[in-house]
Amino acid sequence: MKLYRKFLALHLKNELEYKASFIINFITQSIVFFATYFVILSLFSKFGILKDYTIYQILLVYACIQFGFSINKIFNRGFDNFEVLIKNGELDRMLTRPRNIYVQILGSDIDYSRSTRTIQSIIILFIAIANLDIVWSFDKILTLIFMLISSCVIFFNIFLLGAAFCFVTIQGIEVKNVFTDGGREMAQYPMDIYKKEFRLFFTYIIPFGLVNYYPLHYIIGKSDNPLFIFLPLLVFVYTPICVLIFNKAMKKYTSTGS
Amino acid sequence: MKKLKPYFSYMKLRMICELQYRSAAIAGMGTQFFFGFIYIMLYLAFYNGAGSVEVSKIPIISLLAGPATTISLESMVTYLWLFQAFYYMVIIRQMDNELLDMIKNGNIAYEMCKPMNIYFTWLMKILSKKAIGTLLRFWPILLIAFFLPEPFKLALPNSPIHFILFIVSLVFALIIACILILFIHIITFYTLKDKGATSLVVTIGEIFTGGIVPIVFMPKALQVIAYLLPFRYVGDLPFRIYNGTLDISTSLINIGMQIIWIVLLGVISYKLMNKALKRVVVQGG
Numbered sequence: 185m186k187l188y189r190k191f192l193a194l195h196l197k198n199e200l201e202y203k204a205s206f207i208i209n210f211i212t213q214s215i216v217f218f219a220t221y222f223v224i225l226s227l228f229s230k231f232g233i234l235k236d237y238t239i240y241q242i243l244l245v246y247a248c249i250q251f252g253f254s255i256n257k258i259f260n261r262g263f264d265n266f267e268v269l270i271k272n273g274e275l276d277r278m279l280t281r282p283r284n285i286y287v288q289i290l291g292s293d294i295d296y297s298r299s300t301r302t303i304q305s306i307i308i309l310f311i312a313i314a315n316l317d318i319v320w321s322f323d324k325i326l327t328l329i330f331m332l333i334s335s336c337v338i339f340f341n342i343f344l345l346g347a348a349f350c351f352v353t354i355q356g357i358e359v360k361n362v363f364t365d366g367g368r369e370m371a372q373y374p375m376d377i378y379k380k381e382f383r384l385f386f387t388y389i390i391p392f393g394l395v396n397y398y399p400l401h402y403i404i405g406k407s408d409n410p411l412f413i414f415l416p417l418l419v420f421v422y423t424p425i426c427v428l429i430f431n432k433a434m435k436k437y438t439s440t441g442s
Numbered sequence: 443m444k445k446l447k448p449y450f451s452y453m454k455l456r457m458i459c460e461l462q463y464r465s466a467a468i469a470g471m472g473t474q475f476f477f478g479f480i481y482i483m484l485y486l487a488f489y490n491g492a493g494s495v496e497v498s499k500i501p502i503i504s505l506l507a508g509p510a511t512t513i514s515l516e517s518m519v520t521y522l523w524l525f526q527a528f529y530y531m532v533i534i535r536q537m538d539n540e541l542l543d544m545i546k547n548g549n550i551a552y553e554m555c556k557p558m559n560i561y562f563t564w565l566m567k568i569l570s571k572k573a574i575g576t577l578l579r580f581w582p583i584l585l586i587a588f589f590l591p592e593p594f595k596l597a598l599p600n601s602p603i604h605f606i607l608f609i610v611s612l613v614f615a616l617i618i619a620c621i622l623i624l625f626i627h628i629i630t631f632y633t634l635k636d637k638g639a640t641s642l643v644v645t646i647g648e649i650f651t652g653g654i655v656p657i658v659f660m661p662k663a664l665q666v667i668a669y670l671l672p673f674r675y676v677g678d679l680p681f682r683i684y685n686g687t688l689d690i691s692t693s694l695i696n697i698g699m700q701i702i703w704i705v706l707l708g709v710i711s712y713k714l715m716n717k718a719l720k721r722v723v724v725q726g727g
């Protein structure tokens with residue numbers, strides 16, 4: 185009988201340990217969720233308004249950028265952590281295989297645990313939409329879809345460029361971080377809150393403005409220029425350029441006989 | 443004093459090691475500048491032309507938080523630059539893989555055979571990394587920020603006394619940051635595979651250290667929580683002393699609190715580590 189009681193206690197302890205871990209992880213995830221949007225929530229509770237944007241308008245674009253970034257963090261870790269592939273020789277091994285190098289790099293690391301950020305961004309997106317006074321017509325829905333897609337594509341381009349940079353120098357990691365993490369932090373707010381030179385660079389050269397400014401204005405009704413619906417798609421134009429740069433950098437790498 | 447010599451030699455050794463990562467430090471500064479500019483422009487947009495913003499007094503915490511005051515745009519810009527310049531010092535998301543390995547696979551037994559106290563050895567390791575990393579990074583950022591045009595300019599401290607108090611609080615902030623990091627490592631003795639608990643502490647810590655949002659701009663309830671936790675003494679406090687938004691008497695009280703937290707956190711983490719190490723011995727390691 186004593187043995188059986190010991191078994192009971194053992195199994196109960198097992199259950200509790202699992203539960204404790206689960207609860208802590210759940211709390212942690214919720215707090216991380218909160219932390220991601222903490223800055224914007226805090227500052228709006230203090231200041232009430234940003235230039236002439238309300239909090240839900242900002243949350244709309246914030247969520248779109250978070251969405252694109254997190255999708256890349258899940259599926260595009262190969263290019264994101266490209267320096268690792270170079271360092272441990274995995275890239276060289278990939279190059280010897282008779283398969284497309286892009287498919288290999290993209291397939292090298294897929295991190296589904298990052299999907300919590302994506303889910304969070306979708307939740308925030310719905311909250312923002314629910315609180316915005318928008319008449320959702322077909323063109324506006326289309327604009328939003330284009331915003332989400334172009335957010336994914338622009339970060340794909342930047343990750344690709346960052347990986348190309350890794351061929352040039354290992355210290356390029358920091359430069360890459362400026363445009364991935366820095367780009368995300370910056371693009372979460374519509375481009376017009378920044379100073380002129382910044383704005384110009386990030387509208388034409390690294391076209392965040394096409395993703396977070398023009399379509400946003402169309403959706404929230406600040407503009408009814410139908411061109412704005414399609415401007416986000418221009419980020420696709422940059423993709424072949426980035427591909428070209430990456431290919432050129434890789435050619436140079438392979439030709440140095442590694 | 444003779445007893446402390448091995449710890450100081452160890453610290454010197456670690457510092458020389460850390461100097462090897464100079465180039466990473468230089469590269470990292472670009473990131474700090476970029477973020478500095480973004481956040482300053484964000485605040486410029488929020489201030490929207492206003493010279494300063496009112497901050498009301500919160501009675502429960504007013505002993506530490508000070509009276510109602512105004513936060514000028516200039517002092518906010520200064521705060522943000524200080525945060526970027528001393529970023530390497532204020533982050534507590536700095537797990538040491540060597541130490542984590544030792545904890546996880548029991549190689550700590552080798553450390554325990556050495557004649558030096560593990561707690562202080564590890565503290566020296568963390569301290570030397572942070573100190574060198576910070577020293578390499580902070581001055582170019584401050585130097586350049588000082589010569590930027592308005593409104594991006596870093597301001598001088600309010601008065602010589604404020605500056606001295608700033609230095610004192612900065613040193614204490616460094617110590618608290620290192621003890622917190624060591625504390626988080628010690629927690630992994632107890633949680634091993636489960637990264638949830640440490641992640642929780644780090645995330646909460648990052649929010650309440652200040653940073654992009656100084657504690658004065660947080661909602662009231664969160665401010666009260668911030669004053670119950672040690673994290674604000676790592677970043678928010680020294681930078682507010684510098685930019686003059688805390689008067690001298692409040693600053694002194696807060697520096698006193700820093701000392702209390704150092705003792706409190708130090709004692710608790712030391713005891714927790716000893717308890718964990720005893721378990722290692724008992725399990726025949």
